[in-house]
Amino acid sequence: MSTPTLDKSDQVEDATPYITATFRIRRFNPEVAAEATWEDFTIEIDPKERVLDALHKIKWELDGTLTFRRSCAHGICGSDAMRINGRNRLACKTLIKDINPEKPITVEAIKGLTLLKDLVVDMEPFFQAYRDVMPFLVANGNEPTRERLQSAEDRERFDDTTKCILCAACTSSCPVFWNDGQYFGPAAIVNAHRFIFDSRDDAGEQRLEILNDRDGVWRCRTTFNCTDACPRGIEVTKAIQEVKRALITRRY
Numbered sequence: 001m002s003t004p005t006l007d008k009s010d011q012v013e014d015a016t017p018y019i020t021a022t023f024r025i026r027r028f029n030p031e032v033a034a035e036a037t038w039e040d041f042t043i044e045i046d047p048k049e050r051v052l053d054a055l056h057k058i059k060w061e062l063d064g065t066l067t068f069r070r071s072c073a074h075g076i077c078g079s080d081a082m083r084i085n086g087r088n089r090l091a092c093k094t095l096i097k098d099i100n101p102e103k104p105i106t107v108e109a110i111k112g113l114t115l116l117k118d119l120v121v122d123m124e125p126f127f128q129a130y131r132d133v134m135p136f137l138v139a140n141g142n143e144p145t146r147e148r149l150q151s152a153e154d155r156e157r158f159d160d161t162t163k164c165i166l167c168a169a170c171t172s173s174c175p176v177f178w179n180d181g182q183y184f185g186p187a188a189i190v191n192a193h194r195f196i197f198d199s200r201d202d203a204g205e206q207r208l209e210i211l212n213d214r215d216g217v218w219r220c221r222t223t224f225n226c227t228d229a230c231p232r233g234i235e236v237t238k239a240i241q242e243v244k245r246a247l248i249t250r251r252y
């Protein structure tokens with residue numbers, strides 16, 4: 001009996017186009033030095049992989065002390081926002097081939113929040129601002145005996161702002177927030193918008209008053225950094241403008 005052999009034309013070529021890429025990462029360890037410093041890591045990697053894959057490779061193969069947050073690895077949990085080549089992005093949604101791997105790729109923590117270690121910042125002020133705008137449905141009156149119905153048109157009014165994953169890419173790209181961490185920031189306003197414009201909600205006035213504060217919506221200077229940074233494509237600046245308009249007209 002003859003043994004089956006592979007004809008040359010049947011053989012699959014190893015087509016993995018690995019490249020050599022350098023990741024210039026801003027490192028910080030308060031137990032070692034008071035200042036952050038840049039450190040280069042050069043690796044072989046498929047350019048179709050993501051920056052998160054590169055960070056894993058560096059951590060697992062070169063330096064286990066490299067510290068960053070990530071969870072889902074698929075653009076859903078919002079935990080791996082970082083500045084990549086000077087722009088806020090999710091590491092798990094950024095392909096290496098799309099960020100010019102011929103030059104060193106810079107990776108650093110998002111700005112405006114206290115740096116704890118390497119790419120990890122203290123998110124507590126960000127989440128406090130989120131909690132402050134009451135990001136939950138407040139429906140007064142009797143308990144319903146069936147779903148609270150809503151027309152497709154009414155649902156559409158806040159559809160965009162339901163997509164937020166609380167990654168902080170918007171808030172930490174805002175110059176007003178950099179200068180004064182007291183500003184609520186775009187993400188909190190987006191999440192207030194999500195409920196203010198929900199026809200089933202009864203706490204719109206309360207949320208508007210919270211955002212009428214000196215650290216509220218009026219601090220926005222309409223720079224559009226937030227809209228550019230949002231990995232979910234939310235029209236963040238537009239949502240902030242709608243909240244401002246609702247404050248003036250009290251119609252929402």
Ligand code: SF4
Binds near residue numbers: 163
């Ligand atoms: S609005 Fe966009 S950028 Fe801002 S926290 Fe939500 S998902 Fe992230």
Ligand code: FES
Binds near residue numbers: 074080090091
């Ligand atoms: S790891 Fe969850 S959004 Fe990137």
